[in-house]
Amino acid sequence: QSVLTQPPSASGTPGQRVTISCSGSSSNIGDNYVYWYQQLPGTAPKLLIYRNNQRPSGVPDRFSGSKSGTSASLAISGLRSEDEAEYYCAAWDDSLSGWVFGGGTKLTVL
Amino acid sequence: EVQLVESGGNLVQPGGSLRLSCAASGFTFSSYAMGWVRQAPGKGLEWVSTISGGAGSTYYADSVKGRFTISRDKSKNTLYLQMISLRAEDTAVYSCAKQGGGGPYDAFDIWGQGTMVTVSS
Numbered sequence: 001q002s003v004l005t006q007p008p009s010a011s012g013t014p015g016q017r018v019t020i021s022c023s024g025s026s027s028n029i030g031d032n033y034v035y036w037y038q039q040l041p042g043t044a045p046k047l048l049i050y051r052n053n054q055r056p057s058g059v060p061d062r063f064s065g066s067k068s069g070t071s072a073s074l075a076i077s078g079l080r081s082e083d084e085a086e087y088y089c090a091a092w093d094d095s096l097s098g099w100v101f102g103g104g105t106k107l108t109v110l
Numbered sequence: 111e112v113q114l115v116e117s118g119g120n121l122v123q124p125g126g127s128l129r130l131s132c133a134a135s136g137f138t139f140s141s142y143a144m145g146w147v148r149q150a151p152g153k154g155l156e157w158v159s160t161i162s163g164g165a166g167s168t169y170y171a172d173s174v175k176g177r178f179t180i181s182r183d184k185s186k187n188t189l190y191l192q193m194i195s196l197r198a199e200d201t202a203v204y205s206c207a208k209q210g211g212g213g214p215y216d217a218f219d220i221w222g223q224g225t226m227v228t229v230s231s
Contacts (some may be wrong), residue, residue, distance in 0.1 A: 002154065033215075035217045088154065096171075100157070101157060102154070
């Protein structure tokens with residue numbers, strides 16, 4: 001059981017916009033930044049969004065993040081086949097004094 | 111180019127010990143917090159431990175506290191994870207990751223490919 005809650009799966013067709021939610025509590029998302037990672041099959045995770053809504057250089061602007069209260073969302077617009085991957089949210093947890101991850105959302109591009 | 115290369119993973123019996131290493135290059139190793147994150151087969155990401163830059167404060171997940179020790183050798187640009195009293199549930203790919211700043215709250219921005227630890231008799 002992960003501290004941050006994500007839907008196990010999401011799907012969309014090419015060109016569509018999909019969103020992935022991440023729900024936490026006041027000790028993690030409510031009080032700290034949210035980060036999103038993309039993990040393509042067989043590869044290391046890649047930082048996709050940092051500090052709620054910032055994109056590292058090289059990440060397309062099709063990816064965007066937002067946060068409200070104790071929840072956050074990752075939106076992917078103009079869906080492409082290469083976006084098929086596992087997506088994880090993460091945040092520092094003040095009560096645990098450590099990092100917590102969501103359980104991951106497997107995105108399928110139909 | 112920033113690079114992280116883990117080593118030391120192996121098959122070990124329950125109750126055994128293992129030390130993982132992570133060789134870092136391409137950045138000022140001593141300035142950044144570093145962490146270990148593991149992923150059990152077919153499962154999600156689980157944070158294990160972080161060591162801050164500078165003074166080197168350490169942080170551990172409850173699941174490994176008292177059994178795992180994170181450390182760094184700044185002269186060798188190497189991060190370590192000493193693991194004792196290993197359990198079957200510690201079986202996972204262990205990846206080291208550079209954090210975005212010196213503090214433990216900064217994101218994991220660069221990841222290694224990982225090293226497999228299997229705990230089984």
